[in-house]
Amino acid sequence: MKIVVCVKQVPDAKDVRLDPKTNTLAREGVESIMNPYDRHALEEAVRLKEKVGGTVVALSMGPPQAGEVLREAVACGADEAVLVSDRAFAGADTWATSYTLARAVRKVGFDLVICGKQAIDGDTAQVGPGLACRLDIPYVTCVRAVTGVDGDKLELQRLMDDGYDELEMPLPGLFTVVREINEPRVPSLKGKMRARKIEITTLSGGDIDADPACLGLAGSPTQVVKVFSPQFNRDKTMICGEVEAQVEELVAVLEKLV
Amino acid sequence: MLKIDTDACTGCGICEDNCAFGAITVEDGQAVAGDNCALCGSCVDLCEAGALSIDKASTGPGTDLSLWSGIWVYTEFRHGRLAPVALELLGAGRRLADDRGVPLTAVLLGHGLETVPETLISHGADRVLVADYPQLAEFTDDAYANVFEDLINRERPEVVLAGATAIGRSFIPRVANKLSAGLTADCTGLEIRKEDGALLQTRPAFGGNIMATIVCPHSRPQMSTVRPLVMKPLPADASRKGEVITAGIDPARLSSRVKVINSVSSESEKSNLQEVDVVVSGGRGLNDEEGFALISELAELLGGGVAASRAAVDSGWIKYSHQVGQTGKTVSPKVYIACGISGAIQHVIGMQASDTVIAINRDENAPIFDIATYGLVGDVFEILPRVIARLRRD
Ligand SMILES: Cc1cc2nc3c(=O)[nH]c(=O)nc-3n(C[C@H](O)[C@H](O)[C@H](O)COP(=O)(O)OP(=O)(O)OC[C@H]3O[C@@H](n4cnc5c(N)ncnc54)[C@H](O)[C@@H]3O)c2cc1C
Ligand SMILES: Nc1ncnc2c1ncn2[C@@H]1O[C@H](COP(=O)(O)O)[C@@H](O)[C@H]1O
Numbered sequence: 001m002k003i004v005v006c007v008k009q010v011p012d013a014k015d016v017r018l019d020p021k022t023n024t025l026a027r028e029g030v031e032s033i034m035n036p037y038d039r040h041a042l043e044e045a046v047r048l049k050e051k052v053g054g055t056v057v058a059l060s061m062g063p064p065q066a067g068e069v070l071r072e073a074v075a076c077g078a079d080e081a082v083l084v085s086d087r088a089f090a091g092a093d094t095w096a097t098s099y100t101l102a103r104a105v106r107k108v109g110f111d112l113v114i115c116g117k118q119a120i121d122g123d124t125a126q127v128g129p130g131l132a133c134r135l136d137i138p139y140v141t142c143v144r145a146v147t148g149v150d151g152d153k154l155e156l157q158r159l160m161d162d163g164y165d166e167l168e169m170p171l172p173g174l175f176t177v178v179r180e181i182n183e184p185r186v187p188s189l190k191g192k193m194r195a196r197k198i199e200i201t202t203l204s205g206g207d208i209d210a211d212p213a214c215l216g217l218a219g220s221p222t223q224v225v226k227v228f229s230p231q232f233n234r235d236k237t238m239i240c241g242e243v244e245a246q247v248e249e250l251v252a253v254l255e256k257l258v
Numbered sequence: 259m260l261k262i263d264t265d266a267c268t269g270c271g272i273c274e275d276n277c278a279f280g281a282i283t284v285e286d287g288q289a290v291a292g293d294n295c296a297l298c299g300s301c302v303d304l305c306e307a308g309a310l311s312i313d314k315a316s317t318g319p320g321t322d323l324s325l326w327s328g329i330w331v332y333t334e335f336r337h338g339r340l341a342p343v344a345l346e347l348l349g350a351g352r353r354l355a356d357d358r359g360v361p362l363t364a365v366l367l368g369h370g371l372e373t374v375p376e377t378l379i380s381h382g383a384d385r386v387l388v389a390d391y392p393q394l395a396e397f398t399d400d401a402y403a404n405v406f407e408d409l410i411n412r413e414r415p416e417v418v419l420a421g422a423t424a425i426g427r428s429f430i431p432r433v434a435n436k437l438s439a440g441l442t443a444d445c446t447g448l449e450i451r452k453e454d455g456a457l458l459q460t461r462p463a464f465g466g467n468i469m470a471t472i473v474c475p476h477s478r479p480q481m482s483t484v485r486p487l488v489m490k491p492l493p494a495d496a497s498r499k500g501e502v503i504t505a506g507i508d509p510a511r512l513s514s515r516v517k518v519i520n521s522v523s524s525e526s527e528k529s530n531l532q533e534v535d536v537v538v539s540g541g542r543g544l545n546d547e548e549g550f551a552l553i554s555e556l557a558e559l560l561g562g563g564v565a566a567s568r569a570a571v572d573s574g575w576i577k578y579s580h581q582v583g584q585t586g587k588t589v590s591p592k593v594y595i596a597c598g599i600s601g602a603i604q605h606v607i608g609m610q611a612s613d614t615v616i617a618i619n620r621d622e623n624a625p626i627f628d629i630a631t632y633g634l635v636g637d638v639f640e641i642l643p644r645v646i647a648r649l650r651r652d
Binding site for chain 2: 011017064129142155159167180221224236244247
């Protein structure tokens with residue numbers, strides 16, 4: 001089975017902040033990491049490969065620096081690494097990203113594509129379904145367990161808001177994973193050595209025969225017009241004094257409200 | 259591309275210091291943009307010399323936008339139950355429809371829908387488009403997306419809203435992709451822009467640290483998934499009149515490549531947090547499961563539910579289904595009592611719509627106090643047992 005895993009390099013979201021005075025993103029100490037959900041996607045791909053044989057291709061779209069997460073993916077068990085990179089991709093929204101990834105995934109070839117549920121920068125969860133749509137293959141989102149594999153279909157459990165669904169998906173297909181699906185392994189020494197040496201295949205917009213009108217900012221139907229810090233305004237009363245006094249006042253508040 | 263006017267650029271470095279992506283460097287007294295520029299635009303406003311710009315005008319040729327009219331809401335129905343977000347969206351959709359002077363249409367897919375359309379009309383819909391087929395009894399991305407896509411193509415609404423639920427976030431991206439429409443995920447704010455009637459869609463990104471407002475200038479419909487419990491439903495008005503329309507669907511469009519073998523509703527996956535009036539929530543400050551036993555006791559006394567910050571869930575003190583925040587549930591009870599929670603933005607994003615917030619934290623500088631209605635600086639282990647004793651006595 002040939003499995004393509006889509007991995008994204010993201011800024012570590014917990015460090016990203018807007019400077020309240022200038023209303024701009026503060027860069028200080030923002031590290032680039034592999035999108036946490038994609039680690040689980042990769043782990044599931046490697047487990048499937050170990051079960052039924054095949055190859056795992058880690059694929060990322062991003063600037064040259066995104067090669068770092070591909071090396072990390074190889075250290076964690078991917079066999080091949082593909083970087084889809086072109087300045088024309090800059091500013092892509094989920095529609096343009098799905099388009100670009102689809103062209104690249106087709107070029108690489110696949111039986112199965114696995115994505116993370118969402119990337120922690122944009123938090124959209126739209127690229128997985130969008131990519132499947134572009135590839136014209138079935139998909140399942142929020143998979144929390146792969147319960148059966150056979151040559152041409154998978155049995156999957158999809159997390160729902162009120163429980164879970166048990167599903168059967170024919171291959172070729174795509175699924176996205178939630179974090180509870182598995183516990184990703186740490187890279188092995190051998191993996192790390194392979195990662196250092198591996199040749200990353202790089203594909204440009206031209207290599208995947210992409211229509212320039214569909215790429216990057218130009219190909220994106222959505223546009224960001226404003227960014228700002230979340231604001232929460234509330235009148236605040238501090239309940240002060242000795243513990244006993246605080247408790248009395250709190251109880252009075254609770255009795256009034258509840 | 260980020261354009262840098264080399265004559266205007268003074269090389270001051272403000273853009274370099276403030277780029278979240280580390281994409282700008284000043285070389286030889288000139289700003290230079292690197293490959294990792296995400297075109298977020300935050301440097302543009304900041305540049306005192308006005309040297310930076312993003313050429314957004316070059317974006318896509320439009321369809322004739324005037325052909326698209328009306329506000330649509332996907333009203334999610336599953337296992338005999340209307341998702342609460344469906345009524346919230348009708349509330350939001352009503353406001354948008356009135357602002358635009360167009361009708362509000364609810365789209366109802368499923369099987370055994372019976373009196374549901376009347377409920378939707380009483381909550382604000384002018385029209386209900388109903389597709390009631392056995393093939394839609396269980397949710398599948400293929401069939402739901404096909405049907406929705408066909409309906410949108412037939413009638414061309416300008417705005418399509420759906421709940422940012424497991425179902426909405428799964429099949430709506432497929433619909434948007436098929437229509438080449440822009441889709442904004444997990445919105446918490448929707449407004450009509452006065453000048454041109456465009457939909458301004460506001461949503462948290464970067465784990466809730468940043469809010470972004472998004473428009474779809476050239477594509478229709480403008481599509482958004484909307485976070486549950488953020489919009490307010492209208493009270494039911496049985497005297498409201500509306501039209502119920504049965505939508506004919508090509509049977510070929512009702513089949514799905516993915517088969518549902520079994521659909522399990524499991525109590526343990528559910529938590530009643532979104533239905534109770536009082537939520538007592540604990541964070542890392544509760545130290546362990548014992549701490550949660552304490553807040554459970556308080557919750558029970560107040561007839562409420564127990565929630566937690568991610569730090570507490572990650573520590574294994576309580577199950578994920580109780581987690582509130584960016585990666586957990588959104589709640590908006592009458593009273594939210596935060597115990598030993600610092601108030602990190604990722605947590606706050608999930609509870610800021612609560613009517614009253616009571617915060618107990620021993621650190622007077624904890625950010626939770628910034629959003630609290632009542633704040634108590636103190637030790638939860640001193641305060642809570644006394645509160646519980648007092649409530650028991652009364
Ligand atoms: C992408 C992303 C998504 C995230 N999503 C979520 C999410 O959905 N939900 C979420 O909650 N978090 C989320 N987080 C994590 C979030 O940023 C915080 O790390 C987390 O909310 C902190 O939890 P906490 O307040 O319990 O712990 P801490 O920040 O450690 O705070 C504990 C607080 O308890 C106080 N305290 C300690 N002992 C006592 C005592 N005895 N009495 C009174 N006060 C005491 C301390 O003063 C401190 O303020 C996310 C992070 C990222 C990066
Ligand atoms: N630039 C990218 N390169 C590779 N994979 C991506 C990229 N963007 C998104 N993905 C994949 O799509 C998933 C969902 O991303 P998103 O829709 O941006 O939240 C991620 O977990 C990745 O698996």
